[in-house]
Amino acid sequence: MARPSPEKQLERLLVMVPWIMQHDGPSVDEVCARFAISESELASTLELLFLCGLYPFTPDALIEAEIVDDHVYIRSADQFNAPPRLNANEAIGLLATATAALRLDGNETNPVLQSAVNKLTSALGVQPSVTEIEVKPDLDHMLGLLQSAVSDHRTITTEYYSYGRNALGRRRLDPHAIFQADGRWYLLAFDADRAAFRTFRLDRMMNVEMTEATFVPRDDMPDEAAFSASKMFPCVRLRIALSARWVLEQYPTESVESSDDGSLEVTFRVSEPTWLHRLLLRLGDQATVLEGDHDVSSTASAILARYR
Amino acid sequence: MARLERLVNLISALLEANKPLSREEIQRRVPGYAQDAEAFRRAFERDKASLREMGLPVSTELLDPNYPEEGSGYLITKNDYALPDIGLNRDEMDALALAASVVRLQHADEVTHHALAKLGAGLRNTDERAHAVELVNDDRLATLFAARSALAPVTFCYRKKTRTVHVHRLSCRGGHWYVHGFEIGANDQRTFRLDRIESALTVGEQNGYVPPTEHDNRWLPTWEMGDAPAVEARVRVDREFVAVAQRQTEASPVNVDEHGNGEFLFRVVNEDAFGSFVLSFLEHAEILSPEPMRTRFVARVQSALEHHTAGAL
Numbered sequence: 102m103a104r105p106s107p108e109k110q111l112e113r114l115l116v117m118v119p120w121i122m123q124h125d126g127p128s129v130d131e132v133c134a135r136f137a138i139s140e141s142e143l144a145s146t147l148e149l150l151f152l153c154g155l156y157p158f159t160p161d162a163l164i165e166a167e168i169v170d171d172h173v174y175i176r177s178a179d180q181f182n183a184p185p186r187l188n189a190n191e192a193i194g195l196l197a198t199a200t201a202a203l204r205l206d207g208n209e210t211n212p213v214l215q216s217a218v219n220k221l222t223s224a225l226g227v228q229p230s231v232t233e234i235e236v237k238p239d240l241d242h243m244l245g246l247l248q249s250a251v252s253d254h255r256t257i258t259t260e261y262y263s264y265g266r267n268a269l270g271r272r273r274l275d276p277h278a279i280f281q282a283d284g285r286w287y288l289l290a291f292d293a294d295r296a297a298f299r300t301f302r303l304d305r306m307m308n309v310e311m312t313e314a315t316f317v318p319r320d321d322m323p324d325e326a327a328f329s330a331s332k333m334f335p336c337v338r339l340r341i342a343l344s345a346r347w348v349l350e351q352y353p354t355e356s357v358e359s360s361d362d363g364s365l366e367v368t369f370r371v372s373e374p375t376w377l378h379r380l381l382l383r384l385g386d387q388a389t390v391l392e393g394d395h396d397v398s399s400t401a402s403a404i405l406a407r408y409r
Numbered sequence: 410m411a412r413l414e415r416l417v418n419l420i421s422a423l424l425e426a427n428k429p430l431s432r433e434e435i436q437r438r439v440p441g442y443a444q445d446a447e448a449f450r451r452a453f454e455r456d457k458a459s460l461r462e463m464g465l466p467v468s469t470e471l472l473d474p475n476y477p478e479e480g481s482g483y484l485i486t487k488n489d490y491a492l493p494d495i496g497l498n499r500d501e502m503d504a505l506a507l508a509a510s511v512v513r514l515q516h517a518d519e520v521t522h523h524a525l526a527k528l529g530a531g532l533r534n535t536d537e538r539a540h541a542v543e544l545v546n547d548d549r550l551a552t553l554f555a556a557r558s559a560l561a562p563v564t565f566c567y568r569k570k571t572r573t574v575h576v577h578r579l580s581c582r583g584g585h586w587y588v589h590g591f592e593i594g595a596n597d598q599r600t601f602r603l604d605r606i607e608s609a610l611t612v613g614e615q616n617g618y619v620p621p622t623e624h625d626n627r628w629l630p631t632w633e634m635g636d637a638p639a640v641e642a643r644v645r646v647d648r649e650f651v652a653v654a655q656r657q658t659e660a661s662p663v664n665v666d667e668h669g670n671g672e673f674l675f676r677v678v679n680e681d682a683f684g685s686f687v688l689s690f691l692e693h694a695e696i697l698s699p700e701p702m703r704t705r706f707v708a709r710v711q712s713a714l715e716h717h718t719a720g721a722l
Contacts, residue, residue, distance in 0.1 A: 107412045107413040107416060107459075108416075108459050108462075108463060110413050111413060111416050111417065111420075111459075111463070112463060112523065113523075114413075114417065115420075116523070116526045116527050120526075120529070135526075135531060136526070149413060149414055149417070150417070152414055153414060153417045153418050153421065154418070154421065155421055155422065155425055156422065156437075156438035156439070158440070180420075180421050180424040180425050180487075181421075181424075182491075183490075183491035183492055184491075184492045184526075184527045185463075185464065185465060185490055185491070185492060185527065186464070186489075186490065186491065186492045186493075186527075187464075187492065187524050187527060187528075188463065188464025188551075189464065189551040189552065189554050189555035189558070190464070190517070190520045190551040191464075191520050191521070191523055191524035191527065192524070192551075192554060192558070193550045193551050193554040193579070194514050194517040194520040194521040194524055195505065195509070195521055195524040195525065196554075197512075197514050197517075197544060197550075197581065198508050198509050198512040198513070198514055198517075198521055198544070199505055199508045199509075199512075201508075201512040201544055201581075202507070202508030202511055202512045203508075211504070213500050213501055213504045214501075214504040214505070214507075214508060216501055217497055217501035217502070217504050217505050220495050220496050220497055220501065221495060221497075221505075221528075223495075224493060224495040225558055226558055227557060227558055227620075228620070228621070230578065231554075231557060231577075231578055231579065232554075232578070232579050232580070232581075233578060233579075233580040233581070234544065234580070234581045234582075248511070279543075280543055286584070304656055304657065305653070307652055307653075307656075375691070378691075379688065379689060379691060381713065381717050382688055382710060382713045382714070382717075383685050383688050383689070383713075384713070385709060385712055385713040385716060386712070386713070386716045389716075390717065395717060397713070397714060397717045397718070398714065398718060400691060400692075401710055401711075401713070401714040403691065403692035404688075404691055404692045404710050405707065405710055405711065405714075406692065407692060407695045408695065408703065408706075408707045
């Protein structure tokens, strides 16, 4: 295994030395377990420390580091009696994870974690809400519930707002993973009724309930990042103006080609015509259909009927 | 090993110094630097950069403020360096470690674990699949967070305009990171999506503004972002989609009729974005007022219908 860089070793050392000093003779096993290093790595770190110290490097100015009876002792290293402060990367990394975890508990509060976040932000000189993983209130609870379902392999039922069909339906699902893609939270679950994995947007799931049933996680889970509509559905090819590029970020495409004028030729698989009609009405003249069925008249008429 | 040794000795020297150390003193007091001036300069610059990159507060100060011509030296102030006692108890440390085992910020495993190690929290043994939730990451987060901590204004290009912002908060929603703050040029609160920032960030002097108060913690939907004056719009949503609308907007209907259909009030700055939102409900939502917005919406749908019907010919 490649040796970590001097900078990485230094970072580890700056945390390990104060910890060892504060714990006054911890065992070798404890140190190795806590800092995920081997005994030989620990030994060579201590050897190195033995050569370090302060000018003029007379015996009294050298760091003492040794292993006695399988316990580690470090002395005369007062300059390292505390670890460094959290740097910005570490601070935001920890705050983001802690804040997101607070959201996972949904309606229940997690006073211990909240207290930890408050102390941490106070020490960093910022307000507790400096970082917010903004999950909408219903999603908080749902994320927590789904997280449990994923961990415990519990089957769930949910109402799902199908964007394509503009309708709601109740489904029974085996949740396998939660992830983010295309700017949304998704659940990857096995739908036994359809005998296939499907991806669901969390913000379209409603009245999620855990059932008593458990399932055996399947090992044929598709790559989360590459969900795509079934190849059975027809294609529609559109020319999309530069101003409507966001469409690519939002929806999975079959193919994309750029034109000289900056417009894009995009091909979508369309499983539900309503989805396409909604997109076309929204884009107006920013999109032109080059190929494929796209009669928006009944969809548009239904909307316009409300305004008479 | 040699460089690691030199780095440890360099940090020791800088920490122990109670006044800035000149380069000559550093070369003399820290073993591992070459005698040759040029080689020393290169090595020292490299070491200094490494320490600063790690976040260590190596400060450059005048050797003697009364005699600026004497030049500058370097030191690390122990108070600035050392992690203060944050006062976390065992349960709180465990809670943070647990949080880090359940939520993963992409590409930040090592960094988060290192943060926990500094705080004295042990790591929980986790297997890969135990991370139930993954958050997207962004390279600029740390810089923006540091700017917020230091109350340093940040300048960047966004939608072709240069902006200087007092960072107040960072948020992650739907997989995108946003920075919220006060934009000086606009004299108003603004929200910026990090992946739409078009330039590198320039961070100004620290303590350039006062910390934000707990005022506007509200999430801004797309139709509330922009430069135009706000208009209040009233929308009716059919019963089956009221819950969906609530979910998407974090708003509750101001009234619900006997059939369960709901009426919502929205603050609209960007009418195009608002229209797109209403359109997403197709025939299950209707803009009730203001009348001009309702009329323009009808025209938009009409025009889109004509465009796409013409295209079919």
